[in-house]
Amino acid sequence: MNVAEIFETMEYGPAPEAAGPALAWLDRHDRTLGHFIGGAFVPGSGHFESINPATGKTLARIAQATPAEIDAAVAAARQALPAWSALPGHERARFLYALARQVQKHSRLLAVLETLDNGKPIRETRDIDVPLVARHFYHHAGWAQLKEREFPGHGPVGVVGQIIPWNFPLLMLAWKVAPALAAGNTVVLKPAEFTSLTALAFAELCQAVGLPKGVVNVVTGDGAAGACLVEHPGVDKIAFTGSTEVGRLIRRKTAGSGKRLSLELGGKSQFLVFDDADLDSVIEGAVDAIWFNQGQVCCAGSRLLVQESVAEPVLAKLRARMERLRVGDPLDKAVDIGAIVAPVQLARIERLVKQGVEEGATLWQPSWACPKEGCFYPPTLFTNVAPSATIAQEEIFGPVLVSMTFRTPAEAVALANNTRYGLAASVWTENVSLALDVARKVKAGTVWINATNLFDAASGFGGYRESGFGREGGREGMYEYLRPVEAPHAAPTTGSAASPSPSPSAARGPAAPPIDRTPKLFIAGKQARPDGGASLPVVGPAGEPLGEVGDGNRKDVRNAVEAAHAAEPGWSHSTAQLRAQILYYLAENLSARAAEFAARIARQTGGDGTAELEATIRRLFSYAAWADKYDGAVHGVPLRGLTLALVEPIGVMGLVAPDAAPLLGFVSLVAPAIAMGNTVVAVPSEKHPLSATDFYQVLETSDVPAGVVNVVTGRRDVLAPVLAAHDDVDALWYFGPGAGAKQVEELSAGNMKRTWADAGERDWLSPVAGEGPEFLREATQVKNVWTPSGD
């Protein structure tokens, strides 16, 4: 018998991992688990069953949290907060380190428990989930250690409510709990109702390391418990991973509450194969992309986009490989695909697959049958799929791959970006310049080159577009759990002593002639009359008339967004050097008209126009400086190759300027946004709009490309909601009253745009409160490009 024959006849025998220790753990808890509140397990008042999806058998009874129990957990977290956040970073680091060690020491129990509860193969829980959990705690022990040095002026956000899904129960816990604790927050975590067990096992590890009571609390229950946590007034931040639908609900619920929010939502990630790719690697990559965790992965490579010339061989190899995949008992170490988490999820997959067939796509599944007992679904491939088909647009969250073809790289990028999501992408080509070019052009928070589904604590993970906002992991992930403690609203002013300035009275200037012209809007590089043909009066501090501005409306905002959209590709791809030059040029042209601008400011506010004017020039200089310095990093992930963290613009930004500081407030928003490569639609101060309308003359003479900065004057309460609801606006900054902030946050849920709403009185003159990394972070998003190389 030769090797080939052995290969053909060899059968897999069962190689089950022992479930005994995990079942004994459940028995120790009498198969009934309560909540973990204030450092102790407390019995729940009502229960539901947690089922093993591979067998349909009940594993344990889990408590359904009541509002009173959630109250108790939040109170415990609040009580623990002062002492925990006051600990030196080193001491918190020791706790996180101890947790990492505990995870490693109990890795077998955790892996088996996770497999029993979720249905994912033991090979994955053992080799991927649990090691990554330990890695997250180790890595964040490091951030705790370095917190004072690396994040000066920042403190914890407070009590954090964390709601996680069922696809990576323990890993999502680690992604949430580790950075929160490192930054000095305390947490109330709610695991998904299908998979609560490992979170409760983790709670025991917290007890084992002597974590102070109340620092970590775990409440179990369904969506109602999650909603109760979201709405709890004692929670300062919500961190959520789950469906876009629930993410949208949470955005609306937290709008205007002042709660910080990070959302990691769904995806329809592209797996792009170019004709020069190594096709055998492509096939193994596709297996990892869509059949890892039964395809229940937010960043699953669920859209296979193949260059036409290699489509046939790729699909043929893929079908051959699918024929060899093994679906079955998740505890069997030789199984590739385990069970779907629950019957409801299986039904959802079946429904979407049926719809795919009805819409005309061609379905292919392997010839073998899945186990009849339990929630199993075979690996599935769709061809002949129209880009607009439901299965090409909707997240299926199952082992279903949808394939399409393209001819050119440009077509590949267009097809890849034809989705409302933007979580991840995988690019397969041996041509490094093509790979990096495509990586830059796809809209996704993570791009893997000749690889897929790589994760690490050092590399931030999170979405673009409707895949959510905020990052988990890395430095950017830490910022999600930190806030500036030098309150931006009370920061000291570092005066303008450095440069000689005319006296305030000189700044106010001679009695100026009344202004009798109506400044226009500024759209697509041109002065434009407001669509409604109406104007608003502008008055000085004593109510004296100063002039009029256009009363912009919905149509004006739409025109401005269209202009910003058209300018966005050119501006976002311009060099940082060019953007810096333009910002310097703005400063230069503004200073040439300093006296006039200072006088105008003084007439509007009655304040010191010169100080504000000079601060504005300094601000433009700052962002010119930052344009090429606020950049990315190469992360030290445990992988041969490079993981490039690229800082990218968000796209089209709506900016609603504060009432205070007519010129400085306006420039403080526009300058960081455009320095980072965004294009903007800016709404000037409603009360003092004339400095911003004067400023468009400076824009006109400073080489700012048409459409990069658009200015729409008018009533804030009319314009801000239009920007917030506009699907082509990617981010919105709102510096105005709290009621308006709530409204824009609510409306932003439509396309899940990032919002930054600040109702406080900020000291715009201060170089601490008025400019800096906070603004730059809010104007950018990080894309991580993984480029493995070598063996």
Ligand code: NAI
């Ligand atoms: P889900 O979004 O409902 O559940 C995620 C978590 O949110 C769970 O802990 C759940 O209890 C909680 N939750 C549910 N409703 C809530 C509410 N109103 N307020 C606060 N928390 C709430 O996800 P589900 O229903 O389990 O799965 C449905 C679909 O969502 C899947 O088919 C998949 O497409 C997608 N999904 C995406 C995930 C991702 O990581 N991107 C994870 C889980 C699901």
